[in-house]
Every structure is written in structure tokens, then in C-alpha cells.
Amino acid sequence: MERESSTEEGENDLEYIKGEVEFRNISFSYPGSSSQVIHNMNITIEGGSKVAFVGPSGVGKSTAFKLLMGMLEPTEGTILIDGQDIKTLKTDSLHEVIGMMPQNSYLFNTTVMENITFARQNATYEECYDACCRAGIEKTIKGRAGQYGATTGENGANFSGGERQRLVLARIFIQKPKIVLIDEGTSALDAETEALIKHSIDQEFAGRTVIIVAHRLSSIRRVDKIFVLGTCGKIVEEGNHDELVAKGCEYAKYWKMHLGEELPVDEPSVGEPLIDVSS
Numbered sequence: 001m002e003r004e005s006s007t008e009e010g011e012n013d014l015e016y017i018k019g020e021v022e023f024r025n026i027s028f029s030y031p032g033s034s035s036q037v038i039h040n041m042n043i044t045i046e047g048g049s050k051v052a053f054v055g056p057s058g059v060g061k062s063t064a065f066k067l068l069m070g071m072l073e074p075t076e077g078t079i080l081i082d083g084q085d086i087k088t089l090k091t092d093s094l095h096e097v098i099g100m101m102p103q104n105s106y107l108f109n110t111t112v113m114e115n116i117t118f119a120r121q122n123a124t125y126e127e128c129y130d131a132c133c134r135a136g137i138e139k140t141i142k143g144r145a146g147q148y149g150a151t152t153g154e155n156g157a158n159f160s161g162g163e164r165q166r167l168v169l170a171r172i173f174i175q176k177p178k179i180v181l182i183d184e185g186t187s188a189l190d191a192e193t194e195a196l197i198k199h200s201i202d203q204e205f206a207g208r209t210v211i212i213v214a215h216r217l218s219s220i221r222r223v224d225k226i227f228v229l230g231t232c233g234k235i236v237e238e239g240n241h242d243e244l245v246a247k248g249c250e251y252a253k254y255w256k257m258h259l260g261e262e263l264p265v266d267e268p269s270v271g272e273p274l275i276d277v278s279s
């Protein structure tokens with residue numbers, strides 16, 4: 001928490017209007033690497049819409065999230081929220097409007113209560129309780145000695161992976177950010193957490209901008225738009241689930257895999273990493 005950010009902080013507060021996100025001509029290479037992870041990415045996400053990033057492992061989906069969170073700085077291009085360059089914004093202002101559930105949900109080595117109210121420290125016990133009920137973690141907390149005062153351990157070691165994700169979901173419910181980022185990750189989610197994430201996208205985050213990196217296509221059938229990413233963050237195709245299935249290209253292949261159907265032997269996916277569509 002006390003570590004200095006490696007990216008520079010701007011001076012402006014975010015004058016939030018709609019939660020529109022734009023990646024404009026974004027390119028990025030990790031320091032010390034000669035190759036670009038993202039090359040000239042251009043995406044606009046309407047405020048209040050639900051979109052998903054889908055694509056093979058390593059094409060830069062999580063990196064795009066880190067760029068939007070201001071954790072990494074693009075080598076070229078601009079990221080805008082409601083038309084404001086995030087580089088000009090105060091870090092606090094940015095973190096107030098964006099809530100993120102990363103692949104490996106991070107917990108601080110402190111109490112459950114402090115972890116949940118981290119993003120809004122004036123939250124009341126009632127709000128915390130309500131958020132935990134909605135995130136399906138209340139019973140687990142109640143079963144612990146110390147309950148909301150129980151310690152989570154180093155990086156949340158006292159809780160399972162699914163429980164950590166649900167605690168982070170409760171944190172996002174408390175925070176009420178305008179923009180929600182969910183990185184499902186490739187590791188298996190337990191069925192309860194998976195169902196909760198799906199429910200949250202459909203119901204809890206109504207009216208908010210939600211961007212989800214999806215490895216389980218069942219979570220994103222109803223999102224407004226799916227961006228299928230290829231190498232270097234290139235948008236290979238975009239559309240909603242029905243449009244992309246009807247189109248019969250990349251996304252339709254992933255969907256067939258998800259349904260457990262065999263791909264025809266001459267499909268050109270040879271040599272390409274496939275997304276994890278385990279359900």
C-alpha cells in the first residue's frame with residue numbers, strides 16, 4: 001500500500017459522466033522486452049455497456065486491464081475515460097471509478113472488514129454485511145473466530161481462491177465503481193463463484209460499464225459486445241454472441257469447443273494457442 005507507483009500521477013479529478021472507455025492507438029511493450037504485447041489497439045466501449053475480451057492465452061488481455069488501471073503506461077497512444085486522458089488524472093480519482101477483480105484476487109494481511117472496506121473506508125457494518133451476503137461470503141465470515149475482525153493472512157492465505165474472489169466481489173459492491181473489470185483467469189472457478197460472477201454481470205452491475213476477460217463463454221452470452229483478440233491485442237472480430245456464432249469464424253470455433261463439439265480437422269487453429277473453455 002505504501003509502495004510508490006511506477007507510473008506518474010496526473011493532477012485532475014475525473015469528471016465522470018458515463019463510464020465510456022477508449023483505447024486509442026495503444027501500443028505497449030514490457031520494460032526490457034523488444035517485442036510489443038499490444039500493437040495499435042483501438043477499442044471504444046460505451047458507458048454502461050457490458051463487453052468481453054476473448055482470445056488465446058498471452059495476447060494481452062490482462063495487460064489491457066493493467067493499462068486501464070494506470071498500473072502500466074502505454075508506450076504509445078492514449079486511454080480515455082469519458083474523453084479524459086487517464087494520464088492527467090489523480091490515481092485516487094481513477095481508482096475510485098474503476099473496480100477490478102484480477103485473476104489472482106489480492107487481499108491485504110489485515111482484517112476481513114478492512115479488506116472489504118478498503119475502497120470506501122467510511123462504509124458501515126450494515127453495508128459491509130449486505131455486500132458480503134450478495135457476494136455469497138457472509139456465512140464463511142460468520143463461521144470464523146473473530147468474524148469481520150478475523151485476519152485474512154498473508155495474501156489472503158486463510159481463505160480459499162474462490163473465497164478470496166468473493167471477498168473482492170464484496171469489496172467491489174461496497175466501492176460501487178462506475179467501471180468494473182473482471183479477469184476470470186484460466187484457473188477453474190468453483191461453481192458458486194462462477195454463478196455469482198454471471199449474476200453480478202447481469203444484475204448487480206446494471207448501468208455500469210463492465211469489461212470481462214472471459215475464459216468461460218457461458219458467462220458472456222448476454223453481454224452487449226464481445227471483442228475477440230488475436231496476437232498483439234489485434235481485434236480479430238467483434239459483435240454479440242449470436243452475431244459471432246452466426247458468422248462462423250473465430251468465436252464460433254471457441255463456442256463449439258465450449259459445447260464440446262469436435263472441430264473439423266482443417267480448421268486453421270493449428271499452431272495457435274487455444275483459449276481455455278473449460279466450464
Ligand SMILES: Nc1ncnc2c1ncn2[C@@H]1O[C@H](COP(=O)(O)OP(=O)(O)OP(=O)(O)O)[C@@H](O)[C@H]1O
Nearest residue numbers: 030033037056057058059060061062063064185186
Ligand atoms: N511483467 C511482465 N513482464 C514481461 N512480460 C510480461 C509480463 N506480464 C505479462 N507478460 C507477457 O505479456 C504477454 C501478454 O500477457 P497477458 O497476461 O496480458 O496475456 P493474457 O491474454 O491476459 O493471457 P491469459 O489469457 O493467459 O491470462 C504474454 O506473452 C506474457 O508473457
